[in-house]
Amino acid sequence: MSEVIVTTATELEKFLDAAVDRAVSKVTQKRQLPILMTLKRTADELGVSYSTVYRASKIRGFPVNHDFGHAMVVSDQLLEWIKSRSNYDLVYNFGS
Structure with a gap:
């Protein structure tokens, strides 16, 4: 795991949004149902x-x-x- 330095609230929000998007993407790929x-x-x-x-x-x-x-x-x-x-x-x- 690499270190991340966040200096503004906007940077923190972007970082968290990206992390959440990655996590949601992983979960939805695993639970994808066939049509x-x-x-x-x-x-x-x-x-x-x-x-x-x-x-x-x-x-x-x-x-x-x-x-x-x-x-x-x-x-x-x-x-x-x-x-x-x-x-x-x-x-x-x-x-x-």
């Missing part, structure tokens, strides 16, 4: 059983696609579907 996931991969990513995801795939509005011969979950729509069915807004947008 389509099998039901098994979806279960693994969510930390639930395959049967739970299979049952959820039968719920109207669950983002599952059967165009490729077997059920595939659309990952970005899955995240939105989960948010819409949870108290996400109540928790994260409280008072806004």
Whole structure:
């Protein structure tokens, strides 16, 4: 690790912004989901059983696609579907 000398608040802010950007980039690269996931991969990513995801795939509005011969979950729509069915807004947008 190299030493960094910061002399102004602006330099400190730029340094911290760059460090945060690098950290966020590393995390998002590691947790990048594919566009389509099998039901098994979806279960693994969510930390639930395959049967739970299979049952959820039968719920109207669950983002599952059967165009490729077997059920595939659309990952970005899955995240939105989960948010819409949870108290996400109540928790994260409280008072806004």
